[in-house]
Amino acid sequence: MAAGGVRALVVDDEADLRRVVAAYLADDGFEVWEAADGTTALELARAHQPQLVVLDLKLPDIDGIEVCRRLRTFTDAYVVMLTARAEEVDTLIGLSVGADDYLTKPFSPRILLARIHTVLRRPRSGTGEPGDHARDVGDLRLDPDAHQVSVAGEPVDLTPTEFDILATLSSRSRQVWSRRQLLEAVWGPGWVGDERIVDVHVAHLRAKLGPDAATRYVVTVRGVGFRMGPG
Structure with missing residues (x-):
């Protein structure tokens, strides 16, 4: 922009x-x-x-x-x-x-x-491209075009940053993303700051996705980063 x-x-x-x-x-x-x-x-x-x-x-x-x-x-x-x-x-x-x-x-x-x-410079839809298909992870559905997320059919209200993180993680199934890779994909390669910003947003994202989000949707890979679940 x-x-x-x-x-x-x-x-x-x-x-x-x-x-x-x-x-x-x-x-x-x-x-x-x-x-x-x-x-x-x-x-x-x-x-x-x-x-x-x-x-x-x-x-x-x-x-x-x-x-x-x-x-x-x-x-x-x-x-x-x-x-x-x-x-x-x-x-x-x-x-x-x-x-x-x-x-x-x-x-x-x-x-x-x-x-x-x-x-x-950050896009508001993660790595999604126009015409990108909806993505399903268990009963979680992310629609990049509509910029919508639902769990078991119920809409989930995410902030733009939370949506971008989820869209990025779901864009490559099972890939483990390091914090630096997520920063570059979501915040942009020019961002400078504490990498723990990723953990803060991931924690808030999980809280909105439900009590089992850390094992079903956004999984921590110890010592590496995060990937889409299930764990």
């Missing part, structure tokens, strides 16, 4: 930082809205349907984790989360509700812009 014409929402209660980020995005061709709190961010997101949301974790009313969770009920926008806290748990919780990437403050706006472009 090229930057030109991409709608972006920048959410941060630090006015100077928010304006700097918004200015960098605008100069790069994005159409930008700004919000200083979670309530306003959700209102703007519903009104303008941005394709990218740069979201601070700590906001004065609704925190970024809850904003991200609510965003995921009505949009598949790419979400890049910002955090001033170094504790790993904040990052992991943020990612588990559907953030596509994260960045710790302080950061260079140029670095943020580079990470955003990496995120925007």
